[in-house]
Amino acid sequence: MIPVTYFRAADAADALRHGAATGAKYLGGGTNLVDLMRETVEQPAALVDVTGLSGAIESRDDGSLLIGAEARNTAVAEHRLVRERYPVLARAILAGASAQIRNMATVGGNILQRTRCTYFYDSDGSRCNKRTPGQGCDAIDGFNRMHAILGASHSCVATHPSDMCVALAALDAVVHLKSAAGERTLPLTELHRLPEGRPDIETILTPGELITAVELPALPPSIRSTYRKVRDRASYAFALISVAAALEVENNTIKHVRLALGGVAHKPWRARKAEVLLQGQPAIEQSFRAAAEAELADAVPLRDNGFKIELAKRTITAVLGELARGSA
Incomplete structure (x- = not known):
């Protein structure tokens, strides 16, 4: 058994304090991270539960919508303003998983979910550069029907699994981030990296950096x-x-x-x-x-x-x- 320390964050500052620890991972709904822990792909030393942080969905004066990172996927898909202004997002979320998973999964966790490549999950029998850098990629010469056709590299051909993120990319969504160094915003299209030679580095987040919200800019009314x-x-x-x-x-x-x-x-x-x-x-x-x-x-x-x-x-x-x- 691998020991894991559990903290439930009271607020963002509390989450950042615990998230700065070596080997710590933020835990939202757990619909991806817990699976990875069961398969021993992820072995965090500490889990920082951030489900107590904001999941509010707020309309702003400029017509944009601010969605707290801990909003459940179901709540976002069913929200009146999302359905009226951003039907592409509501439909993407509803296409994404079972109702039970949508009820648990959070916006922040959805953005940071990891690939479902079977070779990535097979920690006992397959080579995977995303799981173990420098090991090789068995998907390239293996069964690769689900794999990438754009932006792949000699190191990795995995695909990002999120439906929600595809809609967010089309909507020019902006991710709000917080770390010990302060706060910043980043276009969602710039958050994730292409694999190049280091597919294990999946985003440009700094260690311990926390997603606090996603902002959807206003769309033209006739779109x-x-x-x-x-x-x-x-x-x-x-x-x-x-x-x-x-x-x-x-x-x-x-x-x-x-x-x-x-x-x-x-x-x-x-x-x-x-x-x-x-x-x-x-x-x-x-x-x-x-x-x-x-x-x-x-x-x-x-x-x-x-x-x-x-x-x-x-x-x-x-x-x-x-x-x-x-x-x-």
Whole structure:
């Protein structure tokens, strides 16, 4: 048995004091961390329970929405302002897991969840650079149907598992952070790292730094947004491909577009190339398909996941088409 010290933080300052200890991990709903501890992938010396911190969801004067990091996923998906202003986020969360898990999982924990790569979880029999740096990656030559086609490296081809984060990336969400050095904010799209040579370093957070809230900027009132997840079964499965999109069309011309992909990379993938190409173009299938082609031009398939490239192109085209027609 591995001994673990448990602290329940009274406030953010208390959490930071305990979180600064060597080997400490912040504990939200535990829907990912506890699983990793059972599999001995994670072996923290201390758990700092942060579920007593703010989970409030507040509308601000500038039209933005501030969501406390300890808000439960169910509470976010069911919140009236989220459903009205950011349906892409509500739909992404509802696509993400079973109701029981959504009731436990927190926003902060969802953002920081780790890959579900089977080789990462197999601590007894598989090589994994994310789990043990320098060991090698058995997924590259193994069964890699679920793995990355964008942004991968010779060290790691795992994908980020979150549905919620794909929607947050498309919404230009801003993460609020607190550490012993003070407070800062960071675009969610900059929080997670691509694997390069150190896939074990997954974010740019400093040791002991704590997510306290996520801010959703106001969207134009006429913009439509949605989320589509393509998976092997209808429930409780991770994405083969997912698309979070927001689109504003005026006189059949694309005025504003945001696009992010899941299931394709080590982090939520903001489709910047596609967005640039779509701006000012006719809101028609040919425009959507051309943008999808450009975004996937650099995709590198593995032995088992080449189908993801065409699947991503078709899903992007279909989702944008639905938004343009107002049927999403």
